[in-house]
Amino acid sequence: MAASDFGATVLVEPLRRKLALNAPGVRLDFVNLADFTGGIAQILLRHDVFVCPRGLGLGGVFEHCPLFSDRLVCVVDQDNPRLRDGRLDFAALEDLPHAVLAFRSGVTTMIDRLMEENGVQRRVSLTATGFLPLVLAVAGSDAVTVLPERLARRFTADPRLAIADLPFPTGEMQECAWWAPARAADAGHRWFLNQLGDLARELDVDPIGRVATG
Known part of the structure; x- marks a missing residue:
């Protein structure tokens, strides 16, 4: 799973707890985005899941599911x-x-x-x-x-x-899990995506405790 240190900071602890409960034998490897020198497409082809925001031009080529919102x-x-x-x-x-x-x-x-x-x-x-x-x-x-x-x-x-606060509207930033469509045929990958989907419902609360909308 490739992510920035921001994505890892938000996800590591709750995802570790969820996997320890549901699949204690599964090992989760986080890879820091800072270690890569290639493009985003290469990252997606080399890893099961890539965590990054919408708006980077991945839509239409790679599949994704929302994880959490931020500003x-x-x-x-x-x-x-x-x-x-x-x-x-x-x-x-x-x-x-x-x-x-x-x-x-x-x-x-x-x-x-x-x-x-x-x-x-x-x-x-x-x-x-x-x-x-x-x-x-x-x-x-x-x-x-x-x-x-x-x-x-x-x-x-x-x-x-x-x-x-910034001196202008920032809009909402939506962090998503992205993956190559070919990986969807793997049962283990589908199971992991289901775990991420469950986690997303727990995470989609903003930093001051309000349920995010939209």
């Missing part, structure tokens, strides 16, 4: 002077240095697209192949990073960090 937020140092009433304005988003996700495979992320669609000219000061280093990079600095809220909320216990 994008900013994370900054609690003492960042540009943080006002829990928000960063557009000027701040352009003025502050950005810690940015950049996969080796060259995949354009949902964050890249959102920034481009809203005309944000980012000053990139740091790049990383995973989300987790980005959070650590902004603590004690004037930098900002944009992350899925489920991941950002895991760091709210750190008093140095604050979550801020």
Whole structure:
């Protein structure tokens, strides 16, 4: 199962519990998306399941099922002077240095697209192949990073960090499990997809406890 560290952070613990209950003899291997240099199609052909958001051009070629919904937020140092009433304005988003996700495979992320669609000219000061280093990079600095809220909320216990809304609508980000159609003939693969479907019904609650809609 290939996923970013964000996908793995959300899925590993509940999926491990579900498999331990329903199939204790099954071994689950998570492969970090950061390790890949090829395109998304190659990842899907080499692994049973690939976890990534809708909107990356996979529809019509590969099959998928929704896992959970999220939205994008900013994370900054609690003492960042540009943080006002829990928000960063557009000027701040352009003025502050950005810690940015950049996969080796060259995949354009949902964050890249959102920034481009809203005309944000980012000053990139740091790049990383995973989300987790980005959070650590902004603590004690004037930098900002944009992350899925489920991941950002895991760091709210750190008093140095604050979550801020973006200065424009972000829409809903839907993380899905994708697979090559040829794998559907495998009974074990179909069973695993059923487990993911059951898990999705448990996960589709947003970070502040409201049932997601749509």
